[in-house]
Ligand SMILES: Nc1nc2c(ncn2[C@@H]2O[C@H](COP(=O)(O)OP(=O)(O)OP(=O)(O)O)[C@@H](O)[C@H]2O)c(=O)[nH]1
């Protein structure tokens with residue numbers, strides 16, 4: 042399957058280091074010394090461009106409208122051998138988990154894993170030397186100085202690594218782990234009590250021919266108040282952010298399924314409204330254990346009724362999952 046690039050997960054930027062300041066052509070001016078020697082100073086160095094990790098960011102959305110970013114130029118040299126000031130470095134903040142590539146060569150430049158970690162992406166130009174450096178026995182009044190060097194130019198691609206294509210979300214004990222296992226043959230622990238799963242668990246779903254695959258992650262159960270940190274809520278919600286699409290697992294034996302869905306959405310929205318931009322699939326599980334009516338649609342999304350335990354409706358779910366990702370890939374390739 043072509044890699045699906047969620048718009049918030051990839052950004053392309055052109056960056057340029059600041060130009061070095063020009064060296065100066067200047068001669069000493071003193072009273073009674075009509076022709077002083079050269080004293081033109083060096084230009085300052087242009088600023089560098091860095092990518093820097095910021096733990097408060099979750100996406101690259103703040104860079105989507107940026108095309109070209111440049112660090113400050115160095116200042117020119119001055120008289121009396123005065124060196125020009127260096128241009129200020131430019132720091133481009135990105136969320137942790139961002140991988141930086143050279144967009145032209147595809148070469149990986151680095152990966153931002155820690156808050157405050159810096160990766161140099163474009164060096165500023167050196168300042169030019171002033172004419173004070175060009176004096177020689179044969180040329181006591183050099184009219185030459187070096188111009189500042191151009192800053193380095195580079196096109197870069199920033200990519201926020203996701204932990205999985207699909208996150209499986211729902212309240213505790215609704216069958217999320219059972220579903221992951223049924224879909225992928227993973228061995229996430231299943232038990233009839235809440236909070237069986239305490240860490241995200243990954244599984245890989247392959248299509249019939251084994252050509253395409255999707256990585257699914259079983260996320261520990263969310264509860265009301267998760268957005269305020271209840272039940273390790275923040276930890277779990279952070280994993281949800283690092284997925285491209287969500288499968289909501291609703292359990293009719295637990296109560297009204299629409300209510301469950303909207304409560305889950307509410308917790309996600311309170312934590313990070315951008316989670317709601319992810320594609321959603323709604324699954325109603327445990328239909329083998331429930332006799333009542335079930336909605337065919339919730340929030341304008343067709344529900345898929347399944348029994349993760351008995352394998353009912355799973356084929357349909359797999360089709361919907363692959364269709365979704367083909368659609369996303371098509372949109373990205375346009
Ligand atoms: N009848 C029935 N029971 C199911 C189905 N799917 C899961 N269960 C049962 O529901 C219980 C909870 O299943 P899990 O897969 O551990 O649920 P979970 O959502 O991962 O739970 P936590 O990790 O605690 O949030 C287990 O006893 C499962 O056997 C189903 O389709 N039908």
Ligand SMILES: [Mg+2]
Pocket residue numbers: 217218219230231237238259261262
């Ligand atoms: Mg579980």
